[in-house]
Amino acid sequence: MPLDIIVGTQWGDEGKGRIVDLLAAEADAVARYSGGDNAGHTVTVGDQIFKLHLIPSGVVHPHAQAFIGNGVVINPATLLSEIEQIQQAGIEVHPQRLFISYAAHLITAGHLALDRAQEAARGKAKIGTTLRGIGPAYTDKVARRGLRLELMRDEKRFVAALREHFETVNQLLQRLYQEEALDVEPLITEYVGYAQAIKPYIADVSALIAEALAGGKRVLAEGAQGTLLDLDHGTYPFVTSSYPTAPGALLGLGLGAACVDRVIGVTKAFQTRVGAGPFPTEVFDQTANHLRGSGANPWDEFGTTTGRPRRVGWLDLVLLRYAIRVNGISELALTKLDILSGFNEIKLCVAYQADDHSYQIPPFGPTELDSFKPVYQVLAGWKEEIRSCRRWEDLPLNARQYIRTIEEACQVPIKRISVGPERKDVIVLA
Ligand code: IMP
Helix, strand or coil: CCEEEEEECCCCCCCHHHHHHHHHCCCCEEEECCECCCCCEEEEECCEEEEECCCCHHHHCCCCEEEECCCEEECHHHHHHHHHHHHHCCCCCCCCCEEEECCCEECCHHHHHHHHHHHHHHHHHCCCCCCCCHHHHHHHHHCCCCCEHHHHHCHHHHHHHHHHHHHHHHHHHHHHCCCCCCCHHHHHHHHHHHHHHHHHHEECHHHHHHHHHHCCCCEEEECCCCHHHCCCCCCCCCCCCCCCCHHHHHHHHCCCHHHEEEEEEEEECCEEECCCCCCCCEECHHHHHHHHCCCCCCCCCECCCCCCECEEECEEHHHHHHHHHHHCCCEEEEECHHHHCCCCEEEEEEEEEECCEEECCCEEEECCCCCCEEEEEEEECCCCCCCCCCCHHHCCHHHHHHHHHHHHHHCCCEEEEECCCCCCCEEECC
């Protein structure tokens, strides 16, 4: 059964939206399986730019059904405003096209307030979260006091659950963080209003996708964030609170493992991260300015969700090999290769060094990375602008060498290379 999973191999922002866009054209359905509106997917269609945080970005293909799975946490205000944004662009979104799992959890104003209070209380040790309430919403889920979407189908139960939730939040805000309490009653009215609008979209996503797959339909599971932000497999504690890795797609959509066809890892041609945490190949100064851009262009390295400048560095093959292992990646897509044009030399981190040992993969996962020194292979750069390249042969020799070096080091084929911001700026390899 044909389920394709797209995962980010780095710290998010790999340009997954571009690859999703390509593959969604051939898919019957697209699905989000983890995270919430902390993600930001920018998809450019002609002169329209969509910035989506929650709804699967493949929704811009009008033929595809869209699903949001049980692994996702949903801010109802964001959901409704995205539905409106897409509708205003002339693309239909309605309850026969978008299906949201009854078991997905809600993010409330209480979770947003707690995210802010917790980050402030962490002081210097702050994670640098997106302040979207993600951590507190997943905390409530694991603590078995979360608000599942199914509650929205029964107003009486929903109101009672909301009241209990906001009262607990207020206790925490006041007693633990010395913050002001939230005004509960207007919030209850607000959330009951959201329930009216969202109720028609609530569905059994696991059953619907399983049925689609059994009928031979191709489903694309769209990863958000990236492997190194995975709660278990990322750079803990500088991670998000969900499972962006490929197994998270099965868990977050309610599917068994037998349906997986391809796991496509998306890797930027260099490394970026927003927020705090280890970053062995980070660079500064001129090189960083080149990689990051000035912020004048939509593709420059500034957060889609928060607008923060991203930290940048050379591609880290040690972490990429690790991501290939924990996701079971069968093929790679390389994005933003065009940004590397103009460097005299390009570095690739091929190993880590600590004491007298060289490591191909971090020995205890990617948590304690500060003690390792990156070992670089220095490759010759290229000066040519490559945005108009459409075939492998069109790429400068040194760019081809760069790609071959990555493939050889990872033993996984690179099948798609994005060379510019437009939909058409891509090289597809056999
Ligand atoms: P949270 O997911 O808002 O709790 O943030 C936890 C960490 O994950 C922070 O370092 C965020 O910057 C990072 N993060 C969360 N979502 C994304 C994303 O979509 N792209 C890049 N970084 C993200």
